[in-house]
Amino acid sequence: MAEEQPISQRQTKPLSYREELKQNISQLIEQLDLSSLQKQFMKSRWLDQLMWLEGRAERCRNRHHKLRLITIVGGVLLPALISLNSSLHPRVNQCEPQPDASTPTTVASQPDWMTWLSSVNWLTWFTFGLSQAVAISAAVEEFFHYGESYRQYRNTAEIMKIEGWQFFQLTGRYSNEKSHSEAYSDFAMRVEGIIQQDVEGYLAQTQQSQEKAKQNVNVNLDQ
Numbered sequence: 224m225a226e227e228q229p230i231s232q233r234q235t236k237p238l239s240y241r242e243e244l245k246q247n248i249s250q251l252i253e254q255l256d257l258s259s260l261q262k263q264f265m266k267s268r269w270l271d272q273l274m275w276l277e278g279r280a281e282r283c284r285n286r287h288h289k290l291r292l293i294t295i296v297g298g299v300l301l302p303a304l305i306s307l308n309s310s311l312h313p314r315v316n317q318c319e320p321q322p323d324a325s326t327p328t329t330v331a332s333q334p335d336w337m338t339w340l341s342s343v344n345w346l347t348w349f350t351f352g353l354s355q356a357v358a359i360s361a362a363v364e365e366f367f368h369y370g371e372s373y374r375q376y377r378n379t380a381e382i383m384k385i386e387g388w389q390f391f392q393l394t395g396r397y398s399n400e401k402s403h404s405e406a407y408s409d410f411a412m413r414v415e416g417i418i419q420q421d422v423e424g425y426l427a428q429t430q431q432s433q434e435k436a437k438q439n440v441n442v443n444l445d446q
Contacts, residue, residue, distance in 0.1 A: 241277050245270065251391055255403045269414050273383045280376035287369035290360045297357035304350040368432060375428070379421040386413055 238246065252265050364370065389395035390403070390410045400406035 276380035283373035290364045293360040
């Protein structure tokens with residue numbers, strides 16, 4: 224029987240960016256000249272909020288890119304599919320006189336693949352489905368504003384990172400402080416200010432989106 228490998232030699236799953244970032248920052252916090260309570264405050268408030276912002280930014284970015292990709296690619300393919308549908312299924316002019324039964328008619332020969340394509344309507348249904356996917360993707364993006372949310376979360380996360388690294392290295396507005404314990408109160412106050420500003424910005428953006436939606440509804444009703 225094969226011997227079981229030691230735990231140290233087993234292959235471990237690589238950490239994600241957020242997990243690695245959280246692990247590294249937690250180790251840095253433990254090395255600061257702060258009390259145990261202050262370290263716990265930093266992990267529970269600043270680090271936890273930073274990880275939440277990172278996760279929300281990543282989720283909104285992925286959803287925004289997926290929806291935009293469907294909209295862009297579908298918008299490019301639709302005109303070509305509509306043109307192909309028109310060439311395979313041309314409209315019959317109802318005003319054109321019908322030929323007499325006694326008059327011999329010539330039927331234009333078509334390749335086998337065009338005959339097969341003309342006999343099935345899968346291309347029409349595919350075009351219809353793609354048009355609905357494009358419309359739904361654009362509507363979902365317009366409703367949830369994943370692009371705007373991603374930029375807001377990313378901006379706030381980067382501000383939190385900058386504030387944290389300046390505190391760790393005692394640079395920027397903390398350059399005059401002699402130790403981390405002396406700079407902690409100012410750091411905690413600035414972190415709360417950043418979070419409050421982010422919440423106020425989110426509420427203002429939500430209210431603006433609701434007012435814009437109401438204006439669009441009123442315009443549609445007037446028309």
